[in-house]
């Protein structure tokens with residue numbers, strides 16, 4: 001029997017028993033969106049998973065703080081604002097607000113803070129200065145790079161050797177000590193999104209933007225860093241190097257958790273390919289509760305294909321669960337507490353296998369509604385726990 005949660009940690013590359021640094025308290029950081037468009041279903045799948053993870057940890061008795069950064073510094077935002085004929089600030093703020101609204105429409109209630117990175121330029125500069133002082137970063141002209149050779153663990157998170165990393169240079173620049181070195185600060189002559197720094201006018205590198213948010217909320221480290229799997233390299237690899245080097249801690253983040261991609265017609269959902277379905281469009285035709293059961297039923301680490309026909313089936317199952325819950329509430333029955341050996345809990349404890357937990361829920365509720373043989377109490381309790389853990393209102 002699994003009486004504690006085991007979760008797949010990307011760094012260890014296996015399921016590990018979950019233990020937070022401080023018992024009863026879990027701190028989590030989830031990589032947020034670049035605010036240049038409305039949220040699409042691929043994002044929704046990712047954020048619904050982390051919402052469920054927060055909810056499940058809370059169900060297990062933890063006080064959970066979840067922080068999501070809002071990336072409002074990006075070339076895509078500058079370009080989008082120009083095309084829309086509006087200011088960069090107005091453009092980013094419009095889509096930042098839309099993201100928070102869409103999260104609310106999806107029923108995501110577990111986020112303690114949505115933090116726009118542009119508020120933390122002084123922190124990014126201070127961290128960069130400190131990394132230079134520690135010998136982890138160096139300057140080329142108006143730019144500053146993190147030297148990956150100063151961090152022996154570089155490559156561990158993405159499970160790549162130095163040779164493999166060397167084959168994929170990402171930021172080409174002259175004078176870098178190692179082609180894998182990534183920018184903490186980039187000199188810039190652009191009209192928009194540049195700030196004064198000890199190295200001249202420029203803009204912060206992508207990874208340090210999130211690292212600044214991390215240290216504001218969790219200066220002593222945190223339990224879980226989450227995001228889509230495509231962020232493992234270079235984004236999270238770079239962040240891990242920055243955070244461990246800056247804090248002097250070998251394990252600033254305790255668990256690295258990654259979720260799979262959502263594809264449509266076997267392609268990654270993306271704006272440029274015109275394959276992104278917006279959350280606000282889909283919620284016109286489907287209930288957020290049904291969307292949750294559908295997405296959470298996919299195993300979080302697997303890539304999955306979005307099919308509207310499947311979502312339609314979940315819409316029916318969702319309403320059937322709700323109407324069965326009404327029926328069950330009329331049945332006399334003892335209130336049963338969900339025990340640790342309930343298959344629902346067992347499935348969730350085994351790396352959040354919500355698909356199995358949901359199947360068990362559907363089966364149990366259907367059987368109880370049919371039989372009415374005094375199993376109403378157990379089924380109702382299961383519905384209540386599932387509502388709070390899955391974030392779908394299943395009890396009317």
Ligand SMILES: [Zn+2]
Nearest residue numbers: 031032210235
């Ligand atoms: Zn991030």
